[in-house]
Amino acid sequence: MYVLRRLPSLIATLLAVSILTFLMTSLLPGDPALQILGAENATPEAIAAVRAELSLDDPLPVRYLHWIGDALTGDFGRSYRTNEPVSQAIVERLPVTAEIGLLAIVIALAIAIPVGMLSAYRAGTRTDKVISSTSFGLLAVPNFMVAILLILIFAVWLGVLPATGWVNFTDNPVQNLRSALLPALSLAIAEMAVYTRLLRTDMIATLQQDFVTMARVKGVSNRRILFRHALRPSSFSLLTVAGVQVGAIIGGSVVIETLFAVPGVGRLLLEAVLVRDLLMVQGVALVIAVSYVVVNFTVDILYSYLDPRISHGRSAARV
Amino acid sequence: MTASQKEGRANEPLLEVDDLRTYFDTPRGIVKAVDGVSLRVDRGKTLGIVGESGSGKTVLSRSIMNLLPKANTIREGSVRFEGRELTTMKNKEMRTIWGAEMAMVLQDPMTSLNPVTKIGEQITESLGIHLNEKGKVAKAHAVELLKSVGIPAAERRLGEYPHQLSGGMRQRVTIAIALACSPKLLVADEPTTALDVTVQRQILDLLESQQTQRNMGLIIITHDLGVVAGRADEIAVMYAGRVVERAPTRELFARNRHPYTEGLLRSIPRLHQPSHSRLQAIPGRPPDLVDPPAGCPFAPRCNYAQDKCLTETPVLAPHAAGHEAACHFPVGTTAGQEALARNVAAGRTAAGTPLDSTVLATAGAA
Ligand SMILES: Nc1ncnc2c1ncn2[C@@H]1O[C@H](COP(=O)(O)OP(=O)(O)OP(=O)(O)O)[C@@H](O)[C@H]1O
Numbered sequence A: 001m002y003v004l005r006r007l008p009s010l011i012a013t014l015l016a017v018s019i020l021t022f023l024m025t026s027l028l029p030g031d032p033a034l035q036i037l038g039a040e041n042a043t044p045e046a047i048a049a050v051r052a053e054l055s056l057d058d059p060l061p062v063r064y065l066h067w068i069g070d071a072l073t074g075d076f077g078r079s080y081r082t083n084e085p086v087s088q089a090i091v092e093r094l095p096v097t098a099e100i101g102l103l104a105i106v107i108a109l110a111i112a113i114p115v116g117m118l119s120a121y122r123a124g125t126r127t128d129k130v131i132s133s134t135s136f137g138l139l140a141v142p143n144f145m146v147a148i149l150l151i152l153i154f155a156v157w158l159g160v161l162p163a164t165g166w167v168n169f170t171d172n173p174v175q176n177l178r179s180a181l182l183p184a185l186s187l188a189i190a191e192m193a194v195y196t197r198l199l200r201t202d203m204i205a206t207l208q209q210d211f212v213t214m215a216r217v218k219g220v221s222n223r224r225i226l227f228r229h230a231l232r233p234s235s236f237s238l239l240t241v242a243g244v245q246v247g248a249i250i251g252g253s254v255v256i257e258t259l260f261a262v263p264g265v266g267r268l269l270l271e272a273v274l275v276r277d278l279l280m281v282q283g284v285a286l287v288i289a290v291s292y293v294v295v296n297f298t299v300d301i302l303y304s305y306l307d308p309r310i311s312h313g314r315s316a317a318r319v
Numbered sequence B: 001m002t003a004s005q006k007e008g009r010a011n012e013p014l015l016e017v018d019d020l021r022t023y024f025d026t027p028r029g030i031v032k033a034v035d036g037v038s039l040r041v042d043r044g045k046t047l048g049i050v051g052e053s054g055s056g057k058t059v060l061s062r063s064i065m066n067l068l069p070k071a072n073t074i075r076e077g078s079v080r081f082e083g084r085e086l087t088t089m090k091n092k093e094m095r096t097i098w099g100a101e102m103a104m105v106l107q108d109p110m111t112s113l114n115p116v117t118k119i120g121e122q123i124t125e126s127l128g129i130h131l132n133e134k135g136k137v138a139k140a141h142a143v144e145l146l147k148s149v150g151i152p153a154a155e156r157r158l159g160e161y162p163h164q165l166s167g168g169m170r171q172r173v174t175i176a177i178a179l180a181c182s183p184k185l186l187v188a189d190e191p192t193t194a195l196d197v198t199v200q201r202q203i204l205d206l207l208e209s210q211q212t213q214r215n216m217g218l219i220i221i222t223h224d225l226g227v228v229a230g231r232a233d234e235i236a237v238m239y240a241g242r243v244v245e246r247a248p249t250r251e252l253f254a255r256n257r258h259p260y261t262e263g264l265l266r267s268i269p270r271l272h273q274p275s276h277s278r279l280q281a282i283p284g285r286p287p288d289l290v291d292p293p294a295g296c297p298f299a300p301r302c303n304y305a306q307d308k309c310l311t312e313t314p315v316l317a318p319h320a321a322g323h324e325a326a327c328h329f330p331v332g333t334t335a336g337q338e339a340l341a342r343n344v345a346a347g348r349t350a351a352g353t354p355l356d357s358t359v360l361a362t363a364g365a366a
């Protein structure tokens, strides 16, 4: 099966990602022990004690093995600031980021697919030009600007959505959705522009393919040609890029969650980095990196459903 | 419809193309891809359209089928299908004709099937649209169609994707799709060019047998005269967007009149063996279709070219029943022989092209 065939490479990627995460967070400048103690308590003995407790003086490979071994059992250590287990913080915060990110992707795709198709179908016309220049415009606006604009419009002027704050889904699903909407929209706008451009390009190419001409001479309606014949073969790179763009969404969530005062992992990571909460940074970074890899693995699997040439194990290069 | 009306329709040609022009407005200028083509196809007859790459065969076929995009395309002339004018028809109306009455097979079966849709669905689609067949009925019909085009294990094929089939099998599938609703006219644009020699023959035989069984009009487009030699009732030779010679097949092979046709005939290695190679035999390249120079478009490559050819564009003139050629100095006529002799004597044509040694040798022997 295709999933099983891909499994070894997934494991290798995860391993590499965990090593990189560990190295990058360990090599952050500054001594974590000094941070933990604060300038006034940092006597040489105290520093030595903290370093010993965190095993900071062991060689890097040994530290990595300890850390990843614990992490595999779900133990990422404790935040030195709040003494809260890192894993607990992540379990609380991750669903918030996931919800906002997922909502952003759904909104972006829901708008980009019909708009991109329309743009391709009407390629070269005014409709297409308006759509294209709008997408380029939206791409150029940074997401915090979008966020501020959305807050201004929907929270301040119209007063229909909350500007900041978060309500858990289990507490109140409707309020939860309302609190997720503006952050998700802020992340969705740029994604939407990217997806629209991409689908437009691929769709234009697909519409020039012989099999589309064949569908036309079968007497198939334009609508059916677009949705049944052209959409699927045009969506390969859209899917791939949507997977890769999850990284952009995670990156964007650091800013957006802070702006909207939403308790997600993006904000958690930012706060942890600012106070050099080493174990928290390492734990959160690992979880984010792993999520990213898993999302793209899933995309890879979905891809094989979208394109039967892959799952049947024959080369697609011939076509 | 009354009996006399029915008869009237049966008597008129299936397809009548009259002075069809198809130009593209491009940044380089107006590309005259099809420049005044007239053709006729009767029920149950095969027309071969032959010409080298870039002569406008594909544009002609798509123009006839009303498949070209409207933007930047200039189209004049008329295409009548059973008396109905197609050039002014809207797509909505065309959709009742496409698939149901006119169908098409394209050059490359690798690209003319949807790579992500099962074969079965690609066949039953038009059955649903035109014959309102759904579910089991459509499926049974699809199996029957696949069997009729010689695909073994037809039932199993329905669930397969195009990439699981060989090139020849795929072309059989596209033919099955084209034949699904028993069209009256089938246009095959280089149906065998992408296939290897043995498969080419099978596909051509298949087209021929289906055409006879269904009393269908068939247009076979090819760059290879050998492909249509034993199969077409009539052949039209295209050069630079125009028909330069048109004749019943036998007549064309026995008494060709146009120097370009002569070149094409020379380039067939053996008559009844479809050749695989592209036409290379005629030296030189076809003219630019943007702003073609005055005179005969073939002049720079023609061994017969005289001064008149550089200034006056020849038009189709009759030579025998159903045989027309557009040439001032036709092959096999006194005028033609004298023109060639003059050029042989001069060692070059009026267009300044040196005559190559083979021509000098053949001319000397004659
Ligand atoms: N959409 C278009 N816009 C501009 N020029 C075009 C367009 N389509 C075709 N042409 C030009 O029209 C000419 C005829 O092309 P066409 O594809 O009909 O040739 P062909 O005889 O089918 O050749 P081949 O044997 O290579 O298939 C070519 O010069 C081509 O560049």
Ligand code: SF4
Residues within 6 Å of the ligand: B258, B259, B260, B296, B297, B298, B299, B300, B302, B303, B304, B305, B306, B309, B314, B326, B327, B328, B329, B330
């Ligand atoms: S003889 Fe003159 S008119 Fe005839 S094909 Fe040659 S160039 Fe054209």
Ligand SMILES: [Mg+2]
Residues within 6 Å of the ligand: B057, B058, B059, B189, B190
């Ligand atoms: Mg062609």
